[in-house]
Amino acid sequence: MCTDEIDIELDDDFDYEWRKDYFESSQESFNDNIVETGFNFDINVPNQIVRFFNDRQKEQHYQNLQPVSKNDKFDWVVKKSKIATLKLNLKIPYTEMYNEANSLLSEFIIHRNKYEEGHKGWKSLVLHGSGKHYTLGADQYDDAPDYHWTDICDKCPITYDFIKNSLFIDSFERVRFMLLEPNGFICPHKDDDEHRLQTFNIALNHPEDCIMGMENYGIVPWKEGDVRMMNISVKHSVWNRSNKNRIHLIVHGGPSKKIYEQKFNKMVIDSYESLYDSIN
Ligand SMILES: [Fe+2]
Numbered sequence: 001m002c003t004d005e006i007d008i009e010l011d012d013d014f015d016y017e018w019r020k021d022y023f024e025s026s027q028e029s030f031n032d033n034i035v036e037t038g039f040n041f042d043i044n045v046p047n048q049i050v051r052f053f054n055d056r057q058k059e060q061h062y063q064n065l066q067p068v069s070k071n072d073k074f075d076w077v078v079k080k081s082k083i084a085t086l087k088l089n090l091k092i093p094y095t096e097m098y099n100e101a102n103s104l105l106s107e108f109i110i111h112r113n114k115y116e117e118g119h120k121g122w123k124s125l126v127l128h129g130s131g132k133h134y135t136l137g138a139d140q141y142d143d144a145p146d147y148h149w150t151d152i153c154d155k156c157p158i159t160y161d162f163i164k165n166s167l168f169i170d171s172f173e174r175v176r177f178m179l180l181e182p183n184g185f186i187c188p189h190k191d192d193d194e195h196r197l198q199t200f201n202i203a204l205n206h207p208e209d210c211i212m213g214m215e216n217y218g219i220v221p222w223k224e225g226d227v228r229m230m231n232i233s234v235k236h237s238v239w240n241r242s243n244k245n246r247i248h249l250i251v252h253g254g255p256s257k258k259i260y261e262q263k264f265n266k267m268v269i270d271s272y273e274s275l276y277d278s279i280n
Contacts, residue, residue, distance in 0.1 A: 045185055045239070046118060052188045052213060052237050059218035061085070065276050074265040077272045078197040078229070084217040085228040086197055089271045090166065093158055094225040098204035100156035101125075101177045101247045107152065108179050111135045121184020121240070127152050127160065128175035135176060147173065163251060167200065167227075168264035173252035180210070180238055180246040188215070188237040197229040197268075200251040207242035229268070 062083065069076035077086070108123040112135075124135040130144040132152050138144040153160040163175055180186065192198070203226045212220040215235040220228070240246050255261040 046187070048118075048187060049185050049237060049239055052215075053211065053219075053239060055215075056213035056218050059216060061214070061218045061221055062275070062279055065279055067276060068269065068272055073269045077268055079195070081197075081272060083197070083272075083275075084214045084231045084234045085201075085220055086268070086271055086275065088200075088227045088229065088267060089274055090227045090267070092162055092166065092202065092225055092227060094202075094204050096158045097156070097162065097202075097249065098224075098247055100159050101179075101204055101249070102245070104152065104155055104177070105179070105245075107132065108177070109133050109135065111178070117189070118187045119185065121179075121181030122186055123179040123181070125152060125177045125179075126150055126174065127156070127163070127177070128172045137174065159249065163249075167251065168260050168267060169251070169253045169255055170260045171253050171256040175251045175253070176249070177204075178248045178250050180240045182240060182243045182245065184240045184246075186236075186238040188213075188235050190235045191232040193233055195231060195233050197231050198252075198254075199230045199232050200227060200249075200253075201230050202227045202249040202251065204247045204249060205244070206248075207240065207244040207246055209242035210238065210240040210244075210246045212236060212238045 065083070066081065069080070104125060108125045111122045111124040112119060126132050126135055128149050129135070129147055130138050130141065132150040134141060134144055138147065149160075163169075163172075203222050203224050205224045206222040206226075210222075212222060213236065214220060217234060222228075238246075255264040
């Protein structure tokens, strides 16, 4: 099994179940993955990853979409619409943001490296958090500094401006660049128990052969520049089968002031209605 590149993210409500599955199967995982699959690959990956993505081939990402409720529209979209991701109606300078992140690759550190979960090639750099290399939540460290904008923001002004001014968010938790290297993978896991759309995941690029699967929701139809709200209580995994880095930006936070909340809620409702119209 791989050991030198193992790294881990451990969020507050992390699901430990898959770790047990992973280690029980790890001994036969890396050289015995010639299983029936539609995916072509020429590297050794855990059977757990291959099996997870095989199962996703039978599913659709969006199915049985319902029209938005007449009352409490925002609440309905984020908590009751039963979708796993919602692409927001936002245009972003993703090429410039990718170039900024790409120029900072030497600053990235291995993510979740204090646990042995089995991921490969997963790295991160923090823009808002306890420090540029505090890629986990503050509760995962002893005496972590209060969250703040790190000095990395000075080196990615377009990204920083986008985060501060385009998402209709004024209350920030962690904001991080997330890198998945060529042939890297993030093992299946979930990060929360609450079924709702919350975290923002933003594709600064997304190589064609990089796939993200979500249990019962198939393959996420990522395109570069997508800004998606995610239900991270759904088990998910990413497998970068390409020879390119995949760089996303993950933002935890939300609106607190009324003026932000109104614009934010409208954007979410309009985005859901756009999705519904596009599929029905
Ligand atoms: Fe996750």
